[in-house]
Amino acid sequence: MTGAATLPIIDISAEDADQAQIAKELVDAAIDYGFVYIKSRDISAEQIDGAFNVSRTLFDSPLEDKQRCKIEKNNQGWTGMHTETLDPKTQRVGDFKEGFNFGPFTNGKAIQPIPQNIEPHQAELAAFRDACHQLCRKLLLLFGIGLGANPPEFFSAAHDPDLPSGSILRFLYYPPPSRTPEAHPDDVRAGAHSDYGSITLLFRLRGQAGLEILEPRTGRWAPVPVDPPSTSKDDEDAAAPPPILVNIGDLLSYWTNGLLRSTVHRVAFPSEPEALAAGESTADPRYSVVYFCHPAGDTLLTPVPSQRVQAAGQNESETARIQGLGNNKKILTADEHLQMRLQATYLQMYGKGGGKE
Ligand SMILES: O=C(O)CCC(=O)C(=O)O
Numbered sequence: 133m134t135g136a137a138t139l140p141i142i143d144i145s146a147e148d149a150d151q152a153q154i155a156k157e158l159v160d161a162a163i164d165y166g167f168v169y170i171k172s173r174d175i176s177a178e179q180i181d182g183a184f185n186v187s188r189t190l191f192d193s194p195l196e197d198k199q200r201c202k203i204e205k206n207n208q209g210w211t212g213m214h215t216e217t218l219d220p221k222t223q224r225v226g227d228f229k230e231g232f233n234f235g236p237f238t239n240g241k242a243i244q245p246i247p248q249n250i251e252p253h254q255a256e257l258a259a260f261r262d263a264c265h266q267l268c269r270k271l272l273l274l275f276g277i278g279l280g281a282n283p284p285e286f287f288s289a290a291h292d293p294d295l296p297s298g299s300i301l302r303f304l305y306y307p308p309p310s311r312t313p314e315a316h317p318d319d320v321r322a323g324a325h326s327d328y329g330s331i332t333l334l335f336r337l338r339g340q341a342g343l344e345i346l347e348p349r350t351g352r353w354a355p356v357p358v359d360p361p362s363t364s365k366d367d368e369d370a371a372a373p374p375p376i377l378v379n380i381g382d383l384l385s386y387w388t389n390g391l392l393r394s395t396v397h398r399v400a401f402p403s404e405p406e407a408l409a410a411g412e413s414t415a416d417p418r419y420s421v422v423y424f425c426h427p428a429g430d431t432l433l434t435p436v437p438s439q440r441v442q443a444a445g446q447n448e449s450e451t452a453r454i455q456g457l458g459n460n461k462k463i464l465t466a467d468e469h470l471q472m473r474l475q476a477t478y479l480q481m482y483g484k485g486g487g488k489e
């Protein structure tokens with residue numbers, strides 16, 4: 133694929149893994165790119181397949197069933213085609229996608245309305261959501277180690293899975309281009325945005341590219357292939373699920389004084405020559421599964437006990453500018469940070485400025 137982003141690939145489950153080395157590589161990737169491919173055995177191929185199968189069942193449900201589960205203020209539920217516009221300043225129409233956000237489950241059961249078709253799969257979804265959260269905590273511990281935080285559990289401890297948080301498991305469905313003939317060449321399937329939480333896990337399917345990052349160094353939109361170019365010809369890897377893409381969200385970037393990067397990204401329609409070159413289809417629908425991990429809502433975003441993070445915060449006005457937060461010295465909670473980001477999006481939507489560029 134021409135001009136694809138060259139992101140690091142880190143195997144966090146290798147037998148001979150050196151934790152300190154992995155932690156260093158993760159932090160370097162988060163500083164340089166904000167995105168990294170992760171190979172891990174923490175979530176099995178069966179679990180990932182299972183999640184995509186439930187996602188297909190969900191989006192195939194009758195429209196009335198999905199409409200019964202429309203998204204609410206708690207950010208849980210279904211969003212229909214064009215209802216979300218991630219980049220209102222640039223987009224002519226809303227995103228060409230449907231989404232479904234799952235909040236927490238209790239004893240393997242959803243506590244939000246879900247379409248009838250997926251009711252038999254609640255326990256499986258609950259287990260998948262838990263596995264995603266556990267993997268995020270493992271990564272957050274590695275970030276703590278890599279940043280020299282004292283204690284290294286500083287971030288992971290703030291993500292207690294049993295406390296209320298903004299964490300969301302999200303299924304996404306992008307219809308095939310043949311079903312959206314009204315799309316203009318400049319339209320996007322999901323507008324440019326950065327994620328709000330601490331870290332995000334993104335699961336994709338082979339043959340369904342489309343994700344692009346705004347490359348920090350070049351300022352250019354670079355495609356992120358499902359399999360990194362260097363491994364796509366490796367037979368052994370072809371049998372395993374593609375690596376999980378991990379990215380830093382706004383909250384973790386804010387918490388680390390902008391040291392870890394929250395990189396802007398979007399989902400573009402596949403373009404014929406690029407897709408063909410990468411063995412991708414331009415005719416198929418696209419599905420993705422995303423886990424947005426957030427700290428417990430009442431976590432105070434106190435200064436990170438890491439010299440490296442503190443040094444990054446020495447130029448406070450620059451940090452405030454990067455984060456679009458003004459010179460707000462008050463220590464926010466994770467919930468307050470989320471509300472502020474949502475408010476910035478709201479202001480941006482109504483053309484009164486604010487929000488991230
Ligand atoms: O579908 C994808 O590949 C990315 C989705 C995404 O960036 C998001 O939902 O925040």
Ligand SMILES: [Fe+2]
Binds near residue numbers: 325326327397
């Ligand atoms: Fe995103």
